[in-house]
Amino acid sequence: MQAADLPYTVRNLALSSGSMVAVPTQSKFIRQLFDAMTYFFGRSEGTYSDHFPTSEESPNFPFKGFILAGPPGSGKTEAVIESGRMLYKVLAQEGAEVQLFHVNSANINRKGLGDNEARLRQVFRDGKSQTDKSKRTIILFDDIETLLVKRTDEHTSEWGRSMNGVFFHELDQLITTRTMVIATTNEPNLVDDAVTSRLTLRDAPAPTIEEMVEVSKTCIPIAGANGMTREQLQEKCAALIQSQIDDGEPPSFRLARKSAIEILMSDVVGWNN
Ligand SMILES: Nc1ncnc2c1ncn2[C@@H]1O[C@H](COP(=O)(O)OP(=O)(O)O)[C@@H](O)[C@H]1O
Numbered sequence: 001m002q003a004a005d006l007p008y009t010v011r012n013l014a015l016s017s018g019s020m021v022a023v024p025t026q027s028k029f030i031r032q033l034f035d036a037m038t039y040f041f042g043r044s045e046g047t048y049s050d051h052f053p054t055s056e057e058s059p060n061f062p063f064k065g066f067i068l069a070g071p072p073g074s075g076k077t078e079a080v081i082e083s084g085r086m087l088y089k090v091l092a093q094e095g096a097e098v099q100l101f102h103v104n105s106a107n108i109n110r111k112g113l114g115d116n117e118a119r120l121r122q123v124f125r126d127g128k129s130q131t132d133k134s135k136r137t138i139i140l141f142d143d144i145e146t147l148l149v150k151r152t153d154e155h156t157s158e159w160g161r162s163m164n165g166v167f168f169h170e171l172d173q174l175i176t177t178r179t180m181v182i183a184t185t186n187e188p189n190l191v192d193d194a195v196t197s198r199l200t201l202r203d204a205p206a207p208t209i210e211e212m213v214e215v216s217k218t219c220i221p222i223a224g225a226n227g228m229t230r231e232q233l234q235e236k237c238a239a240l241i242q243s244q245i246d247d248g249e250p251p252s253f254r255l256a257r258k259s260a261i262e263i264l265m266s267d268v269v270g271w272n273n
């Protein structure tokens with residue numbers, strides 16, 4: 001039997017973050033996301049439900065979620081998932097189950113006429129959990145500029161317009177105490193103004209060079225290699241990171257990890273370019 005072709009991937013929030021290195025800039029950002037989600041999804045004193053007891057079940061409140069803008073590889077996707085893991089643990093204590101739907105354009109794009117609109121609608125339908133009031137759903141629209149195109153763009157097809165229409169309609173129906181949209185983008189200028197005006201825009205910070213070096217260390221052999229100690233290899237990697245930053249590469253977790261792999265290739269495996 002074929003597995004259901006869902007328009008999203010359900011991320012398992014009970015799993016630990018694995019190889020993630022906790023660094024201050026990203027940890028602060030994750031904390032801010034966590035606090036905002038706790039405010040809307042929690043039910044204890046000082047939360048949205050406590051502050052606005054009469055409007056708890058209404059879609060009228062104008063906050064529907066965030067759009068996080070930041071350079072590629074700056075850890076946006078990872079930050080959203082990690083804040084989801086934290087929220088999952090904390091809200092379990094009040095009997096709520098947090099789930100995270102991860103949506104990429106590949107989850108949505110299908111060939112048939114109207115397929116994409118139907119799939120986008122299904123994301124929201126499943127994410128609204130009408131029947132089970134203990135559920136809270138984060139819908140992560142990753143790299144949203146690849147899913148929704150700017151309507152003023154002359155290349156925008158009818159298709160693009162109708163996808164945007166579905167998105168806005170569904171977003172306006174959301175009840176934020178149960179479902180929240182978090183979109184990410186590397187290209188905020190390509191995102192339709194109607195998206196940025198409906199979601200709360202926040203900058204996702206890139207890691208500092210020091211933090212990049214910290215992350216790169218996890219990809220260097222613990223015992224060292226080829227007569228070099230671990231520290232010597234780490235220093236070479238730090239120098240490589242610095243030189244690329246000096247050459248104008250934007251800081252990112254991706255660059256940190258890629259640099260460590262270059263050192264691994266050249267100094268451990270012995271494959272020089
Ligand atoms: N704190 C971290 N420690 C280690 N690796 C990280 C960390 N944050 C992100 N990464 C990794 O860096 C890469 C880029 O992160 P990602 O979240 O995909 O960035 P973005 O979504 O901004 O493009 C991914 O492979 C991710 O797993």
Ligand SMILES: [Mg+2]
Nearest residue numbers: 076077142184
């Ligand atoms: Mg991403």
